[in-house]
Amino acid sequence: MSGFFVNAALISLLTLIAFLAVRLHRLFAVVMLSGAFSLVAATLFVVLDAVDVAFTEAAVGAGISTILALATLSLVPVNEKTHGFAIVPAFLAFATAAMLAVAVADLPAFGDVNAPIHNHVAPDYLQGSAEDIAIPNVVTSVLASYRGFDTLGETVVVFTAAIAVLLVLGGWTRRKQDGEDDNAR
Amino acid sequence: MSNLIAHWNYFLVIALMMIGFYAVIARGNMVKKMVGLTIFQTSVFMLYISMGKVANGTAPILTGDATTLYANPLPHVLILTAIVVGVATTAVGYALIIRVYESYGTIEDDELIKIIEAEDNAEAHDA
Amino acid sequence: MQDDVVIRVIAKVMIPAVMLFALYVQFHGDYGPGGGFQAGVVFAAAFVLNAMIFGLNRGRHAWPAHLNLLAICGGVLLYGLTGVASMLLGANYLDYDVLGATPQSGQHNGILLVEFGVGLTVASVMVALFFTFAGRLTHIRLMAKMQAQEDAAQKKTKRKTKRTKKRAGK
Numbered sequence: 137m138s139g140f141f142v143n144a145a146l147i148s149l150l151t152l153i154a155f156l157a158v159r160l161h162r163l164f165a166v167v168m169l170s171g172a173f174s175l176v177a178a179t180l181f182v183v184l185d186a187v188d189v190a191f192t193e194a195a196v197g198a199g200i201s202t203i204l205a206l207a208t209l210s211l212v213p214v215n216e217k218t219h220g221f222a223i224v225p226a227f228l229a230f231a232t233a234a235m236l237a238v239a240v241a242d243l244p245a246f247g248d249v250n251a252p253i254h255n256h257v258a259p260d261y262l263q264g265s266a267e268d269i270a271i272p273n274v275v276t277s278v279l280a281s282y283r284g285f286d287t288l289g290e291t292v293v294v295f296t297a298a299i300a301v302l303l304v305l306g307g308w309t310r311r312k313q314d315g316e317d318d319n320a321r
Numbered sequence: 322m323s324n325l326i327a328h329w330n331y332f333l334v335i336a337l338m339m340i341g342f343y344a345v346i347a348r349g350n351m352v353k354k355m356v357g358l359t360i361f362q363t364s365v366f367m368l369y370i371s372m373g374k375v376a377n378g379t380a381p382i383l384t385g386d387a388t389t390l391y392a393n394p395l396p397h398v399l400i401l402t403a404i405v406v407g408v409a410t411t412a413v414g415y416a417l418i419i420r421v422y423e424s425y426g427t428i429e430d431d432e433l434i435k436i437i438e439a440e441d442n443a444e445a446h447d448a
Numbered sequence: 449m450q451d452d453v454v455i456r457v458i459a460k461v462m463i464p465a466v467m468l469f470a471l472y473v474q475f476h477g478d479y480g481p482g483g484g485f486q487a488g489v490v491f492a493a494a495f496v497l498n499a500m501i502f503g504l505n506r507g508r509h510a511w512p513a514h515l516n517l518l519a520i521c522g523g524v525l526l527y528g529l530t531g532v533a534s535m536l537l538g539a540n541y542l543d544y545d546v547l548g549a550t551p552q553s554g555q556h557n558g559i560l561l562v563e564f565g566v567g568l569t570v571a572s573v574m575v576a577l578f579f580t581f582a583g584r585l586t587h588i589r590l591m592a593k594m595q596a597q598e599d600a601a602q603k604k605t606k607r608k609t610k611r612t613k614k615r616a617g618k
Contacts, residue, residue, distance in 0.1 A: 247376035297409030
């Protein structure tokens, strides 16, 4: 029962932070609220027994994402144009929520130990991590060994993002060739 | 009704998702859209991690005790990948926002559309 | 920010501690929460803190640009080449069993190498992203200065050609 209250309290705090982030016009406050959102989400992940995910969300969401947003804010205007309440997007959001709620109602109960997801490959991973790989952290063994190809793809995605940002913002210029216009941005 | 109680966590997370979704489609400022996208992504992660939770379970780090219940490690792995991919797309998004501001002088959607239409009309006029 | 004594002293104490913690998270990812991604981001945070407090120039000296590019590519290469090493030893791509004396130690070696590659790439990418974003203002000012210099040089040559034409016409 205490789990219910902790979960509900954290998610209520998250809802408040998200609502404020949408309502405010000063972008600095919005960015800091998004950092706070990531940090409280990391706490929620710890409560949901996902410690690796919490670590990554705190480091990446509350750290890097906030820093990049603040660096962007130093280069663009810091106030949003005032907007009213938009009816059609709100209706769309409500309709999507209704569809999702209908779909989610089919899922097994929250925390059910007999859910199909827990009887598929998870027991093999837990057992294999103890015997074949001999590593206590099952998430690391699944990430690096059982699902190693996915992690290779993920590393390449991070690499590609770096290349993309360096190309867009890196300040590299085309060398002037004879008879051609200088296209240095 | 019992379904509502058994799935309360999922419904709350869907409400969060929709707040982020509203920010993406209803607000014109690009930085606000990116923040809304971040909120939306994180709520989706919460939905998946909620699916992996086992009642009376603990974090999936083996303790050597044969009777402990562990949370399902598979959603954790998938969401770890998703978080990193999310920050990669966020970084590229912010870089593009900076370039758009440098080229057009605004990061509001409606002003941007007006400027681009004016440029197109000027081109059509010249052509 | 380096004029403030408190911030300067705390940063100087914290930056090595943060880097050490990042290495701890990297190599103890097998026994506790952690791994390549988390360690990479925490390691980058130390360098970002350094650049924020002591200035971008000193920050760039701590992590040079060419080394940055090498590290980004090196991490991905390390990951890929671990798989190739498995193939050279006779097993499938990214099959770590053959990388050690026993399958368990082979798995351990493989996971260590692979996570280190991931950590290296993620750390260098985060630092590169920060310096690209933060250095944009300097880049814009530099470009504006170069453009102004070019305009001044063009004006000068235009005036010169006008003068020579006038003299030739006389």
